[in-house]
Amino acid sequence: MKSLVLLSSYALLASIPSSLAYPGMKDTMAEIREAASLAPRADSKQLIGDLKTLKDSQLTSVGKDLKAILLGTKTAQSASIDTSIPPGTVDSAACKADPCCLWKWVSYEMTARFNGTSGRCNKLARGAVRLGFHDAAVWSNTTSYGGADGSILLTDEISRSDNNGLSAIADQMKQWYNKYNKYGASMADLIQMGANIATVVCPLGPRIRSFVGRKDNAKAGPTGLLPDVNDSTDKLIKLFQAKTIEPHDLVALVGAHTTSQQHFVDTSRDGDPQDSTPGVWDVAFYGQTTGSPPPRVLKFASDIKLSGDSRTKPEWQQFIGGQAHWNEDYASAYTRMSLLGVNNINDLKECTPVLPPERKSFTNQDQVVLDMWLQGQFNQLNNMVDDAAMLTGLISTTG
Ligand code: HEM
Structure with missing residues (x-):
């Protein structure tokens, strides 16, 4: 069901002309495209650990992301990279x-x-x-x-x-x-x-x-x-x-x-x-x-x-x-x-x-x-x- 909602949201967003685009929209679209590309799966997805009992309102941003990854609605891959050189020593x-x-x-x-x-x-x-x-x-x-x-x-x-x-x-x-x-x-x-x-x-x-x-x-x-x-x-x-x-x-x-x-x-x-x-x-x-x-x-x-x-x-x-x-x-x-x-x-x-x-x-x-x-x-x-x-x-x- 969730996949269907996401798919139709993506279809809708994809049809918006570029003149109507707004700053940050690219990210939103990328996220929706990514979620929509996750094939619907027959297997049921269970939550584990503290995520089993915590309410959504109690979740940190990491908690929310990991919950979504475990439920199969968010990708677990990321290209986000920090290319800066770390400070000279690990104990600085x-x-x-x-x-x-x-x-x-x-x-x-x-x-x-x-x-x-x-x-x-x-x-x-x-x-x-x-x-x-x-x-x-x-x-x-x-x-x-x-x-x-x-x-x-x-x-x-x-x-x-x-x-x-x-x-x-x-x-x-x-x-x-x-x-x-x-x-x-x-x-x-x-x-x-x-x-x-x-x-x-x-x-x-x-x-x-x-x-x-x-x-x-x-x-x-x-x-x-x-x-x-x-x-x-x-x-x-x-x-x-x-x-x-x-x-x-x-x-x-x-x-x-x-x-x-x-x-x-x-x-x-x-x-x-x-x-x-x-x-x-x-x-x-x-x-x-x-x-x-x-x-x-x-x-x-x-x-x-x-x-x-x-x-x-x-x-x-x-x-x-x-x-x-x-x-x-x-x-x-x-x-x-x-x-x-x-x-x-x-x-x-x-x-x-x-x-x-x-x-x-x-x-x-x-x-x-x-x-x-x-x-x-x-x-x-x-x-x-x-x-x-x-x-x-x-x-x-x-x-
Ligand atoms: C059906 C389940 C699995 C069985 C029966 C199994 C069995 C084995 C066996 C017998 C070896 C060779 C060990 C040796 O003789 O040196 C091996 C190697 C390896 N297994 Fe699995 N494995 C299973 C699942 C997994 C999973 C889930 C992962 C990772 C997520 C994994 C990663 C590896 C890796 C990377 C090696 C190579 C280690 C090396 O080259 O030194 N295996 N596995």
Whole structure:
């Protein structure tokens, strides 16, 4: 219904001659166009955390925006960027006066660490996306604790087998926590900022609106809430529905495997990717999971099942070739993920402008060696994805 009202409002506004335009109208139209472009969805959208009980009159502007994002009437992507140079040090009075200044420093550091010399996002970036998921998703609507609370690194949660493969990003994130916590950065925020920065550092990745102010929890989250690669579709759908994540959003979220390289599903194939373009946030993953990718691509059993189940197949098919659609839906679904278990959503602050810019196009300059790697050559070179340019000299490092 809401979509219909918005659509007809947009049609009306679009028909207004430019002579009748007024200052600020462009923004209004852009917002309405954006909301109208969000496809009506069959899935019901649930509110979470404090947004479940707060009245509209009690909402801050962040609370209102996040409520709209969760209900699917506002985009979770933003191009808003702050290109100013932050004050000289993170502990200067000028920096302390701006709640996002600290996050600008964090963003600079994370962006530098997440970029591979190949121009693709690297292992740490892919780990950061998965770490964000594994901290937040240890929550369900029947648990009273857990979620995006930093507990994955503040307790021994990280040593659970679910988290195999995350040790490098865990060590890096703890270093950032030791450096920035004294200036007010919670582990929970560092992890979720890390996921969003890593996503946009990956070429073609969406620029997801990013919020800070989550509280840390030094209690390990409940067990049994993360998916297993051999789970049935029924189990996966139920597991995510208990996190208020509907099948449509589950399909969007698993698309993160577009960037990944597995290590533990098949240890004899350590480093094998889940599509032919690891380190790039493209939609090749969706088509290749149902198709015949190069031999080195290792498809996860869970992804194959989701791609073929009648509850998830239609969306899967839509994402094949639908980069803009997928980016929009991923941004929205991940925003929900990043708020699971957060009970002060209304008090969060938005620091999206500190994120680096997105890259809307990308060409692998080292495709010729990547193709050889994908065919099964250079077995020992798993860092090919991150550093092919450096390894092969295919991209000049002198500019
Ligand atoms: C059906 C649900 C899911 C299952 C069963 C699943 C399973 C896995 C497995 C088994 C790996 C490989 C780990 C390794 O061997 O190193 C992996 C990697 C990864 N997953 Fe998922 N996952 C799921 C959903 C998600 C979601 C929702 C996200 C993000 C929002 C995500 C992001 C990633 C990323 C980025 C990697 C690559 C990590 C790297 O390259 O180091 N996954 N996942």
